[in-house]
Amino acid sequence: MAVAAGISDRHLREAEGLSDKPLHLAQRVRITMNAAWASSRAGQLLASCLVNLLARQVDLVSEIELLLPTVPTIIRLPNGDIADGPLDQSLVRIAAWAVDGRVKVYASQAPTIDADITIAIGDEVSVGKGITLFAAGNGWKAWVGAPERAPRGIVPSKSNPLGPFLAAALAAGEVFKRGRGLVRGRFLTANGYSLWTGAQSDRWDELGDGPDVSGGQLKPFHIVGAGAVGNGLAYILAYAELADAYAAVIDDDTYDATSLNRCLLAGHKDVGDPKVDAIEASLIKHGVGAYGFDGTISRYLTAARTGLRSDLAQQASNLSFDLAVSCVDRGVSRQDIQGLAPSSLFGGSTLRLGARSDFYPDRPGAACLSCFNPPEQDGEKLRALEKKLRQLSEEQRSAFLREQGIDPAVVEAYLASPKCGTLGEAALRDLTTRSVGEFSVGFVSLGAAILLASKLFRQVLLSSPPAGGDVTALNFLNGGLQSSFLGADEHCHWGCQERRRKIGISCDVCA
Numbered sequence: 001m002a003v004a005a006g007i008s009d010r011h012l013r014e015a016e017g018l019s020d021k022p023l024h025l026a027q028r029v030r031i032t033m034n035a036a037w038a039s040s041r042a043g044q045l046l047a048s049c050l051v052n053l054l055a056r057q058v059d060l061v062s063e064i065e066l067l068l069p070t071v072p073t074i075i076r077l078p079n080g081d082i083a084d085g086p087l088d089q090s091l092v093r094i095a096a097w098a099v100d101g102r103v104k105v106y107a108s109q110a111p112t113i114d115a116d117i118t119i120a121i122g123d124e125v126s127v128g129k130g131i132t133l134f135a136a137g138n139g140w141k142a143w144v145g146a147p148e149r150a151p152r153g154i155v156p157s158k159s160n161p162l163g164p165f166l167a168a169a170l171a172a173g174e175v176f177k178r179g180r181g182l183v184r185g186r187f188l189t190a191n192g193y194s195l196w197t198g199a200q201s202d203r204w205d206e207l208g209d210g211p212d213v214s215g216g217q218l219k220p221f222h223i224v225g226a227g228a229v230g231n232g233l234a235y236i237l238a239y240a241e242l243a244d245a246y247a248a249v250i251d252d253d254t255y256d257a258t259s260l261n262r263c264l265l266a267g268h269k270d271v272g273d274p275k276v277d278a279i280e281a282s283l284i285k286h287g288v289g290a291y292g293f294d295g296t297i298s299r300y301l302t303a304a305r306t307g308l309r310s311d312l313a314q315q316a317s318n319l320s321f322d323l324a325v326s327c328v329d330r331g332v333s334r335q336d337i338q339g340l341a342p343s344s345l346f347g348g349s350t351l352r353l354g355a356r357s358d359f360y361p362d363r364p365g366a367a368c369l370s371c372f373n374p375p376e377q378d379g380e381k382l383r384a385l386e387k388k389l390r391q392l393s394e395e396q397r398s399a400f401l402r403e404q405g406i407d408p409a410v411v412e413a414y415l416a417s418p419k420c421g422t423l424g425e426a427a428l429r430d431l432t433t434r435s436v437g438e439f440s441v442g443f444v445s446l447g448a449a450i451l452l453a454s455k456l457f458r459q460v461l462l463s464s465p466p467a468g469g470d471v472t473a474l475n476f477l478n479g480g481l482q483s484s485f486l487g488a489d490e491h492c493h494w495g496c497q498e499r500r501r502k503i504g505i506s507c508d509v510c511a
Contacts, residue, residue: 006058006257006258007056007058007099007102007257007258007260007261008057008058008059008060008261009257009258009261009437010258010261010262010437010438010439010440010441011057011060011176011180011261011439011440011441011442012059012060012180013437013438013439014439015352015353015439016184016352016353017182017183017184017185017352017353017477018177018180018181018182018183018353019180019181019182019183021181022059022060022179022180022181023178023179023180023181024060024116024178024179024181025059025060025062025179026059026060026061026062027060027061027062027116027117027175027178027179028061028062028063028064028065028113028114028115028116028117029054029061029063029064029065029115029116029117029118029119029175030064030065030066030067030111030113030115030117030118030119031047031050031051031064031065031066031067031068031118031119031121032067032068032118032119032120032121032123033047033067033068033069033120033121033122033123034069034122034123035069035071036122036155036156037121037122037123037156038068038069038071038087039069039071039074040156040157041074041075041156041158041159042137042138042139042156042157042158042159042160042163042164043121043122043156043164044073044074044075044087045075045137045161045164045165045168045239046121046122046135046136046137046164046165046167046168047068047087047091047121047168048075048077048078048090048091048094049161049164049165049168049169049264049446050119050121050135050168050171050172051064051066051091051094051095051105052078052094052095052098052168052264052442053168053169053172053264053442053443053446054103054172054175055094055095055098055099055102055103055105056098056099056103056260056261056262056264056442057103057172057175057176057179057261057441057442058099058102058103058261060175060176060179060180061103061175061179062103062104063103063104063105063106063113064095064103064104064105064106065106065107065108065111065112065113065115066088066091066092066105066106066107066108067108067109067110067111068087068088068091068107070086070087070088071086071087072085072086072087073085073086073087073089073090075239076238076285076286077090077093077094077097078094078097078235078238078264078265078282079097079265079267079278079281079282079285080238080281080282080283080284080285080286081093081285088107089107091105091107092105092106092107097267097268097269098260098266098267098268099260099267099268100267100268114129114130115129115130116130116131116178117130117131117132117133117174117175117178118130118131118132118133119132119133119135119171119175120132120133120134120135120147121135121136122134122135122136122154122156124147124150124152131178132146132147133145133146133147133171133174133188134146134147134150135167135168135170135171136150136151136154136156136167136204137163137164137165137166137167137168138154138155138156138157138158138160138163138164138209139158139160139162139163139196139209139210139212140160140162140163140194140195140196140208140209140210140454141163141192141193141194141195141196141204141207141209142163142164142166142167142170142192142193142195143167143190143191143192143193143204143207144167144170144171144174144188144191145188145189145190145191145192145202146189146190149189149190149202150190151192151203151204151205154204158209158212159212159214159241160210160212160213160214160240161236161239161240162195162213162236162450162453162454162457163195165235165236165446165450166193166195166447166450168443168446169443169444169446169447169450169476170188170191170193170443170476170479172442172443173353173443173444173447173476174187174188176441176443177476177477182477184477185353185475185477185478186477186478186479188479190202191479192204192206192207193207193481194207194208194209194210195210195450195451195454196208196209196210196454196458196467197467198467198468198472198481198483200481210458210462210464211462213240213241213242213457213461213462214240214241214242215241215242215243216240216242216243216457216461216462217242217243217244217245217461218242218244218245218456218457218460218461219322219323219460220245220246220247220248220289220309220311220312220323221246221247221248221322221323221324221325221460222247222248222249222250222312222315222321222323222324222325222342223247223248223249223250223324223325223327224250224251224297224324224325224326224327224328224333224336224337225250225251225326225327225328225329225333226249226250226251226253226275226276226279226292226327227251227253227259227263227275227327227328227329227445228259228262228263228264228350228440228442228445229327229348229349229350229445229448229449229452230249230251230275230279230327230449231262231263231264231265231266231275231278231279231445231449232264232348232445232446232448232449232450232452233325233327233348233449233452233453234247234249234265234279234282234283234290235264235265235282235446235449236449236450236453237283237286237288237453238265238282238283238286238288239286240453240457242288242461244289245288245289246288246289246290246291246309246312247283247288247289247290247291248290248291248292248293248308248309248312249276249279249280249290249291249292249293250276250293250295250296250297250300251274251275251276251293251294252274252294252295252296252299253274253275254272254273254274254275255270255271255272255273255275255278256271256272257271258437259271259275261440261441261442262440262441262442262444262445263275263278263442263445264442264445264446265278265279265282266278274292274294276292276293276294277292277294279292280292289309291305291307291308291309291312293305293308296336297333297336297337297340298336300316301316301319319340321340321341321342321343322342322343322344323342323343323344323345323460324337324340324342324344324345324346325345325346325347325348325452325456326345326346326347326348326369327347327348327449327452329349330376330433331373331374331375331376332375332376332433334347334369334370334373335369335370335373335374335375335493335494337369338360338368338369338370338494338496339370339494343362344459344460345359345360345368345369346358346359346360346452346455346456347360347369347452348448348449348451348452349448350440350444350445350447350448352439352444353441353444353475353476353477354444354473354474354475354476354477355444355445355447355448355450355451355473355474355476356448356451356471356472356473356474357448357451357452357454357455357471357472358470358471358472358486359455359459359466359470359471360470361470362500363500364497364500364501365487365488365497366470366485366486366487366488367470367486367487367488367489367492367496368488368492368494368496370489370492370493370494370496371486371488371489371492371494371496372486372489373493374491374493375493376433381432381433382428382429382432385428385431385432386415386418386428389411389415389428390415394412397411397412404431406427406428406431407423407427410422410423410424410427411424411427411428412424414427414428443476444476447474447476448474451472451473451474454472455472467483468483468484469483469484469485469486470484470485470486471483471484471485471486
């Protein structure tokens, strides 16, 4: 299929389980909320996250009508700006910041459109034309489904962003699935989730809730990767209301237009800027300590790191990392992170409509981040690209390179005299290692970040034994949430099992 340019590029690409061509373009969505939910922190977190996600579904969503009571905004905007007006106007500002009006978002006092989909946040609504969904998120719990099966009387009393953000991601996923069309999977009709226990139930009161995270102290850590999942994790940290938190974020990439469909802390004005900048700025405005490093892990280890918190700087200098989170999407980057051998290591990733988080315990038989993530053969790719370029005429090479944003002159100099470390070699290596433009969408990336933050908060912040296995996966195609363990790769590039045997690590489960 022809792929739309710009923001919609990635979510209009082909993906398993979805129709080859979108079934419903330019869907009109209405969001409603009663006064109790609109005035609560949980309700505002859910609504703001939902608008942030839906506004980025460019070409699938054309307009969003907000039918909300007039209440003051009590949370900051995602980019950290203070919202000093009524809630509905703050939500309009989110969409304008994110995609510069590519999706029309406006507040109404009464219905003005025939909505294709109405999303009622914690509210009973009369079912009219179109599809109606009920969504609620509070604490560690979320529920999305048909209004006639919805739980009643939920009191939005918690400040935890995890439940509201999960409800927003699930609801945005339902809008997306109806626009793109399903060939495999199902729509959610009565799906409740507990991020604390990992359980699912159609009954809200059967879902276990966890303790509050606000006021907690999370030890400083490294986030490697500031793409979609890294954005999502920082998004959650920004609203967690922790008393003490600090993150050093490492990434050498910049935002482009296609990033805006899934990088939830980046707005249209951030295109062309380093990815770490938007994350650092948002976290600091939300009162979370942050340091953004625009570069690779290798550069981070040798750089001056001016402004970095002293304890993390000491970890980098000593090559003795404590807590690290992987939000990267390349095997070679995962190898680099595992090579740092952090004491505690978590990871988040996506694959089409699947979100996943991993904890990598240092015990015999358990996988490490290096397992099943071999480094890409970049040298072979570089040689293949050189061969391809030499087969072209100089005019053809020039046209191809300019399309890729590369100066033909530096490549011609390299082809005439191939040497490592030249500008031409660096340009071609960068081209060969660019990630393939595969399908991706914001609610899935946020789903991975939610699963990741749930593990991080539970095990590090709350020192609570993990629920279920080391691996947690959420399938947005059918709403399935599963937990499992991942055994080690016998061909692990890092050789984790042999390393553990040499230092005599015992199995906590067997002891």
